[in-house]
Amino acid sequence: xxxxxxxxxxxxxxxRSLRLSCAASGFTFxxxxxxWVRQAPGKGLEWVAAIWYDGSSQYYADSVRxxxxxxxxxxxxxxxxxxxxxxxxxxxxxxxxxxxxxDQDYWGQGTLVTVSS
Amino acid sequence: EIVLTQSPATLSLSPGERATxxxxxxxxxxxxxxxxxxxxxxxxxxxxxxxxxxxxxxxxRFSGSGSGTDFTLTISSLEPEDFAVYYCxxxxxxxxxxxxxxxxxxx
Numbered sequence: 654x655x656x657x658x659x660x661x662x663x664x665x666x667x668x669r670s671l672r673l674s675c676a677a678s679g680f681t682f683x684x685x686x687x688x689w690v691r692q693a694p695g696k697g698l699e700w701v702a703a704i705w706y707d708g709s710s711q712y713y714a715d716s717v718r719x720x721x722x723x724x725x726x727x728x729x730x731x732x733x734x735x736x737x738x739x740x741x742x743x744x745x746x747x748x749x750x751x752x753x754x755x756d757q758d759y760w761g762q763g764t765l766v767t768v769s770s
Numbered sequence: 771e772i773v774l775t776q777s778p779a780t781l782s783l784s785p786g787e788r789a790t791x792x793x794x795x796x797x798x799x800x801x802x803x804x805x806x807x808x809x810x811x812x813x814x815x816x817x818x819x820x821x822x823x824x825x826x827x828x829x830x831r832f833s834g835s836g837s838g839t840d841f842t843l844t845i846s847s848l849e850p851e852d853f854a855v856y857y858c859x860x861x862x863x864x865x866x867x868x869x870x871x872x873x874x875x876x877x
Contacts, residue, residue, distance in 0.1 A: 688866075697855075697857065697868060697869075697870050697871045698806070698808075698814065698857050698859075698868045698871075699868065700859070700865060700866040700867060700868060703864075703866070712864040712865060712866075713865065714865045715771060715865065748813055753816075753819060755826065756819070756823070756824075756825050756826040757816060757825050757826040757827075758816050758825075760813035760814060760815075761813065762813060763813060
């Protein structure tokens with residue numbers, strides 16, 4: 654079955670960096686685009702970034718462009734989100750999401766990032 | 771960036787009633803609109819994609835309609851498990867964006 658599992662969250666000081674990982678299994682990772690979506694505590698969903706199946710193109714929300722970098726390693730079936738210059742407003746649960754596969758997409762359980770001094 | 775506006779913010783209904791949720795885009799998204807359901811403490815679940823196609827395993831009481839800038843999610847008869855927050859998402863152009871959500875609560 655399709656599974657995506659995020660890791661790497663934690664507490665980090667403002668201005669510092671953090672890298673999230675997403676381990677994928679149960680589908681052809683190298684054939685599918687992937688996304689990161691976040692949700693601040695008690696707030697709505699915010700799409701963050703996307704990457705094509707082969708890593709050739711990346712797209713970002715205006716709020717993270719220039720600070721975050723999405724990447725992937727298809728040999729390891731792993732998606733990454735490098736987050737630099739973190740701000741308090743980046744505090745959120747970060748979800749890894751597959752591109753739609755047939756009639757469904759798949760979300761992980763999320764990893765919490767807290768930016769606080 | 772395309773802005774999605776959902777209305778109402780909160781919908782108070784009883785089980786068995788019909789729910790009608792609206793999503794309006796600031797510019798045309800053609801039919802590239804999805805609907806998600808989210809329950810507390812859980813990741814969202816895809817309900818509808820491409821405006822009117824039900825995702826795998828989604829009951830027929832959920833239906834989506836619309837194109838261009840105006841979209842509707844209809845729940846024909848609310849079941850107890852349908853009380854949740856619903857989000858629309860456009861996939862027409864980058865960056866993808868979500869609406870702010872509609873909470874369907876028990877009256």
